[in-house]
Amino acid sequence: MPELLFYQRPTVLNKETHKALRFLPVKDFGFTSKVNSVPLLAIEFFESSRDLPVLFSQDSEGSFFPIVLLSLKNQGHEQIDESGRWLGNYTPAFIRRYPFVLSGDKNVCFDADYVGLADLEGEGELLFADDGAYTDTLTKIIEFVTNFEAEHVRTREFCQAASEQDVFKPFVLQVVTADKKPLRLDGLFIIDEKKLMALADEVVTAWFRKGYLAWAYAHLHSLGSLQRLSEKLDTRS
Template identity: 25%
Template sequence: MASQAPSNSMPIFYGNLEPLSSTQHGAFKLRQRDKAPQLAKIHAVPITIDEFVSAQRFYPIIFSVGENPVPLALMGLHEGVNVFVDDQGVPIGQTYIPAYVRRYPFMLARLRADTDELSLCFDPTSELVGAYEDGTALFDGGKPSEATNSILKFCEEFELSAQRTNSFMKEVKELDLLMDGEVAIQASDSDKPFIYRGFQMISEEKFRELRGDALRKMNQNGMLPLITAHLFSLQLIREVFAKQIEQKKGPKLEAAKPAAKGKGKA
């Protein structure tokens, strides 16, 4: 199960980053995207709090471990397993695709350490952007095309949402609501349950004990429905497990290890 936040050196999916420039990329086009091959082997994707309500209908929402935890949409219970897309990255059935996935291969990035200015960049290792004959032009007469302006707006909205998510996580940590998570799943044809750890979740006990100013503040700033969405979504972990069995992904049932006691059983 997910255990670490995305790497600080290069975000997941991205092989490299290059600022989009009319001088260097004036003839570049964006190919139509109907699949996300980079998602096929990713089992957990960062999401923002603005996506909690939509995401919790399909995915368990968990939090990564480490000093700076982030919310994650859990798409599989093992590294390299994603039960919501096929091997080509085509969604299986109706599902919600996180904004983090939809913005790829673009993102806003700080090019210089001495400034807070963000520039629109893209992953040059992606096959979605290039000097292709087909696709949507990124520049028109040396200026950003309508498509590029839409991409920029989407990335700007994502960054604002990410800032709100950071504030949410700061509040959660200050209230000491996070705890180590654990879930035990008993398969029908196995006498030993699978035990999943390596993630964090909101402690229902600590959440119920909130009183006074802390609870009023959470009600006013919109944290209460977000935490509720997270807690409800944890029930979907068993559905993800069932999808893995159905799709024959993940470890064999006979490899299950005996249950071990731990904190925060989902």
């Protein structure tokens, strides 16, 4: 999973160096404007499936991970307006956690290029109290990125289990724009429902108890959202 996709200057948060930092929540999501997808947590499949398709990709080591497709363009998406305001019904956690992220050694980091994290002369919320203790704002931020990491682990476990059962199959997305220009999105995978239904009973039971079956079917349900993205792009199959 490309953990630092949007982060220009990842910096470890330090209570001494950054004691005067104030945080203004992100309202301009323009930093996402050049991507057509972002990684997704499995627990988000349900919410995302209502409006956006959930697919799978592979990292450099061949491991599968889920993505949410924001657009059928090769680059960019239509989920924001000109001011950067998010227009979609659901904003993926991968985007919502910006400008914060949990490093591999469990340190809270932030993007030092984010303009809403600075000594803002009274604007925004302090991250540290005068005695160096976490403020409620920072406590909630840490809770969010920590939960994100925990769900990321569960998502990887789900994808590993699905890979071991060989239920993924390639999915090539091809559309033709209104001006007759072909678009092709490669490197995508979906779960093969026939293979899913052929799983051994003990696997089905284990997947049901772990929530994997529900996630698999939420993914399959989400594929109906491809038509909505096609309409936004003004394309035809």
